[in-house]
Amino acid sequence: MTLQIELNGVNKYYGAFHALKDINLAIEEGTFVALVGPSGCGKSTLLRSLAGLEKISTGQMKIAGQRMNDVPPRKRDVAMVFQSYALYPHMTVEENLTYSLRIRGVKKAEARKAAQEVAATTGLSHLMKRYPRELSGGQRQRVAMSRAIIRHPKAFLFDEPLSNLDAALRVHMRKEIRALHDRLHATSVYVTHDQIEAMTMADHVVVMRDGVIEQQGRPLDLYDRPANRFVAGFIGSPAMNFIPGIVGEGGADVILDFGRTRARLALAVRLAPGLGVTVGIRPEHVRIVAAGQGAFDIPVGVVESTGSATYVASATQPELTVVETRRGDVKSGDVIGLAIDPKQLHLFDAETGNRIEGERARADGHVVQRAAPHPAAATFSPS
Numbered sequence: 001m002t003l004q005i006e007l008n009g010v011n012k013y014y015g016a017f018h019a020l021k022d023i024n025l026a027i028e029e030g031t032f033v034a035l036v037g038p039s040g041c042g043k044s045t046l047l048r049s050l051a052g053l054e055k056i057s058t059g060q061m062k063i064a065g066q067r068m069n070d071v072p073p074r075k076r077d078v079a080m081v082f083q084s085y086a087l088y089p090h091m092t093v094e095e096n097l098t099y100s101l102r103i104r105g106v107k108k109a110e111a112r113k114a115a116q117e118v119a120a121t122t123g124l125s126h127l128m129k130r131y132p133r134e135l136s137g138g139q140r141q142r143v144a145m146s147r148a149i150i151r152h153p154k155a156f157l158f159d160e161p162l163s164n165l166d167a168a169l170r171v172h173m174r175k176e177i178r179a180l181h182d183r184l185h186a187t188s189v190y191v192t193h194d195q196i197e198a199m200t201m202a203d204h205v206v207v208m209r210d211g212v213i214e215q216q217g218r219p220l221d222l223y224d225r226p227a228n229r230f231v232a233g234f235i236g237s238p239a240m241n242f243i244p245g246i247v248g249e250g251g252a253d254v255i256l257d258f259g260r261t262r263a264r265l266a267l268a269v270r271l272a273p274g275l276g277v278t279v280g281i282r283p284e285h286v287r288i289v290a291a292g293q294g295a296f297d298i299p300v301g302v303v304e305s306t307g308s309a310t311y312v313a314s315a316t317q318p319e320l321t322v323v324e325t326r327r328g329d330v331k332s333g334d335v336i337g338l339a340i341d342p343k344q345l346h347l348f349d350a351e352t353g354n355r356i357e358g359e360r361a362r363a364d365g366h367v368v369q370r371a372a373p374h375p376a377a378a379t380f381s382p383s
Contacts, residue, residue, distance in 0.1 A: 003065070004029040004155060004187040005050065010059035012045055012211075019045045021211040023059070027155075027204070032181050032188045034202035036195050036234070042211040043191045047157050050189060051080050064154045079148030080157040083164060085140045087132040093119070093143050094128040097150055114150055122146045122180070138169050145180065156181075158190040162197065174201050195235055199223070207231050229353040232280050232346055238311065240280045241320045244350065247275040254279055254347075256296075258316040263296035268342040269357070277356065280346030283323040287339040288312065288330060294337030303330055312336075 005027040012020035020042050027033050035043040048054040049061070052073035061068045068076055087096050097115040102108070119125045122142045132140055141161055148156055158177070162170045178201045181188050192198055198205050199219045206216040207230075215227040219235075226232035232240050245254040251270045254277060256263045265279070291297045301315035305327065312330055314320040322338070330336060347356040 002029045003027065004031075004063065005189070006060075006062040007046075008060045010046075010049070010061060011057045012042075012049060012054065013057045019211050020049070020056070023213060025206065025213070025216070027187060027189065029187055030185050031203050032178065032186075032190065032201060033204045033206060034198035035189065035191045035206050035208060036193065036198045037208035037214075038234075039193060040210075041208040043206075043208050044159060045211075046208075047080075047159055047189060047191045050076075050155070051078055051157050052076050053080075077151075077153050078155045078157055079151050079153040080159065081141075081144050081148050081161045083160045085132070085144045085164075087140060087143055087147075089132050092129050092131055093124060093135075096132070096143055097147055100147065100151055115146075118146045118150045121183070122149070122176075137165050138173055141165070141173060142176070145177065149180070149184065154187065156186050156188045158188065160191055160193065162192075162194075170197075177201065196237055199235070205235075207234060225355070226280075226346065227355055229278055229280070229348040232348070232355075236282060238283045238321055238323060240282050240346065241286075241318070242348075243279045243281070243318055243320065245277050245279050247271045247273055247277060249273050258318070261316070263298075265295050265340065265345075266342045267347075268345065269347075271347070271356065276350035278348040278350055278353070280348060281320070281340060282344070282346075283311075283321045285341065285344040286320075286322045288322055288324060288328065289337040289339045291335045291337045294339040297335050297337050300330055300332055300334045300336060303332055 003026050005025070007023050007025040010020055010023040011018070023046060035046060037043050045054060049056050050063070052068070052071065056069060063076060063078065088099065091099065094112065094115050097118060098111040101111040101114060115128070116125070119128060122145060124139070124142055124146060127135065127139060132143070135143065144161070161177070162173050165173060174197055190201065202219060204216065205219050205222055207214045207222065209230055215222055215231045222231060222235050226235060229242065233242065243256045243258070245256045247254050248264065251273045253264050253266050256265055256279060271277070298320060299315040300312060301319065302313045304311040308325070310324045310327060312322040312324065348354065349356055
């Protein structure tokens with residue numbers, strides 16, 4: 001497969017502020033890549049650097065095999081779709097679509113034919129004579145995408161294109177964008193702060209924090225094997241539960257610390273006794289059972305039902321959330337048992353936040369901290 005976008009050692013400085021730090025990223029032709037992370041993590045800066053709207057400080061950037069470091073935006077042959085749509089308000093839909101072709105000298109009839117073909121693909125044929133003010137948010141976003149498509153660029157760059165839409169329309173539009181990507185066999189780079197969009201739309205997800213790529217890979221690989229606590233907490237909805245703990249004397253279990261109360265949980269791997277860890281448990285990997293019948297008992301705090309799922313939050317600190325797809329009779333104040341498969345646990349070093357994989361991780365240097373043995377664990381009581 002041909003590489004369409006290559007970033008090697010890319011850095012971006014704004015004065016003393018280091019916005020992008022040694023970014024290395026290779027995107028194959030036809031791939032849909034999502035850049036995700038919290039506000040200020042550098043994802044939009046990276047996208048704007050690809051578009052040429054920001055000039056990188058060091059490193060090398062290639063698009064379709066050509067070095068782009070000093071190439072102006074108009075010559076990069078990429079199309080950007082903005083959050084604000086960026087349509088010309090005094091032009092009709094057809095005029096917005098044909099504008100880029102007309103300024104390149106394409107004949108009027110040829111440009112109009114191209115616009116009609118793109119409009120048929122994006123469902124805009126009946127709106128060609130309307131102005132942006134006469135369109136809904138979803139229609140405006142389709143015009144913005146169509147204006148990008150008509151250019152047949154080497155890459156599509158999306159900068160949070162759905163953030164101005166309501167929840168239902170966001171779900172609809174993300175399906176449309178992915179379907180368009182597949183029909184066009186396009187190369188797309190999509191910036192979003194919504195990890196659900198990233199997980200459902202992308203072939204490859206890049207998780208960023210503070211200008212650094214924390215982890216990248218296929219969506220489910222990041223979900224199943226997060227490299228560190230940050231990625232584990234960012235990918236997945238509801239978010240992963242994190243509980244501090246100490247590895248027990250035999251190295252085969254962990255003592256979870258819920259403040260005033262503690263619980264013991266078996267491990268699927270053997271770790272160094274006394275090691276300080278953070279135990280990650282996804283809400284859907286916990287099963288509610290009768291008190292005394294699970295790994296440990298826990299008091300119930302808040303119960304929320306959406307109809308299709310029930311969210312049960314513990315009355316502990318830290319809070320532990322469970323997602324049940326069946327409707328139960330659990331209520332606030334109850335004491336319930338939790339059944340947890342040790343193989344579903346995610347273990348992170350308490351100091352570094354890096355993932356722990358048992359003996360192999362220790363050999364790799366991830367397990368670096370040992371803590372004093374913790375008092376014996378106890379089963380939860382409602383006190």
